[in-house]
Amino acid sequence: MPRYALKIEYHGAPFNGWQRQVDLPTVQGFIETALARLEPRAHTIAAAGRTDTGVHGLGQVAHCDMERDWSPFRLGEALNYHLKPQPIAITECVLAPDDFHARFSALERRYHFRILSRRAPAVHQAGLVWQIKHPLDVEAMQAAADLLVGKHDFTTFRSTICQAESPIKTLDRLKVSEVETLGGTEYHFDVRARSFLHNQVRSFVGTLERVGAGSWSVADMAAALAAKDRAACGPVCPPQGLYLAHVSYPVDPFAKA
Incomplete structure (x- = not known):
């Protein structure tokens, strides 16, 4: 076959x-x-x-x-x-x-998350972004994101119904960037790892948004990671801004000859 x-x-x-x-x-x-x-x-x-x-x-x-x-x-x-x-x-x-x-x-999965910050309701991007009304501090979010890169016990950022055998994963990249758009600002999160726990990316982004909004400090993110306790996680963000963007393989089956 x-x-x-x-x-x-x-x-x-x-x-x-x-x-x-x-x-x-x-x-x-x-x-x-x-x-x-x-x-x-x-x-x-x-x-x-x-x-x-x-x-x-x-x-x-x-x-x-x-x-x-x-x-x-x-x-x-x-x-x-x-x-x-x-x-x-x-x-x-x-x-x-x-x-x-x-x-x-698969060797790596890459996820992309989009937050749109603007006062007016999203029209063309409705359902494709997580919309908020306040600005975010990209530098603070990146500093907090850097703490998550590497091999860690991610129990804090793992759904309680996650079926993975171990909460220990290696995060290869978590890059935060800011893009100006018509009428607002988008914040993009590029997240890469070989594999992920259930709700891990949405837990990351929801918590990083709190850092960007000033409700959490970078030290709070460090404490949440060290706690290894789901109760220490920030809010889990909604799904509509999340995309499975790319999957890498030892030999790309889609590569042009």
């Missing part, structure tokens, strides 16, 4: 996350239904990350096994046809090695 790697983009608002659930709309569920239109049978696809309800995908990666030898172009086009009108798109489809696994072969 030939294996195909899919790069997937989706707007997370209408879905109960990535993972298939009985009687609930999910990204995985719609893609597997589209695959069944092409080859009538049960399909199970594997993805690089299981995004939560409302979280978006820019560069989600999944793989599927097909019985027919599909042209990657035709398979991608056929899936996009059967995915209408859902806000899901297969942006790339390639033939992958038999041992490629979207989740277990």
Whole structure:
């Protein structure tokens, strides 16, 4: 059975996350239904990350096994046809090695978070950013973010329902930047690691926002990390500003020859 790697983009608002659930709309569920239109049978696809309800995908990666030898172009086009009108798109489809696994072969996941600061309600960015009305101190947020980079016990920033065996993870990058936009300011968070705990990125950003707003100090962030206690975490931010942006592999299956 030939294996195909899919790069997937989706707007997370209408879905109960990535993972298939009985009687609930999910990204995985719609893609597997589209695959069944092409080859009538049960399909199970594997993805690089299981995004939560409302979280978006820019560069989600999944793989599927097909019985027919599909042209990657035709398979991608056929899936996009059967995915209408859902806000899901297969942006790339390639033939992958038999041992490629979207989740277990991944070396790094990159998430992107957007905060929009402006008084007027967001119109064109509604549902795509976390909107606040106050400015944030980027330097203070970066100083606090730097404390999180490296190998740590991230119990404080881990959901109580997280199923990971260990709270110890290595965070490769947490970069905070400021971008001026029409009528407001956006604050971007670039977060990279091999793997993440449940709600880890949203816990980071929600707590960093408190530092940027002046409610927390950098020392408070250090104390929260050292506490290894979920109760020490700041507020968990909403999902609509979060994007699974990119997944890295030892050999990029989407690299152009």
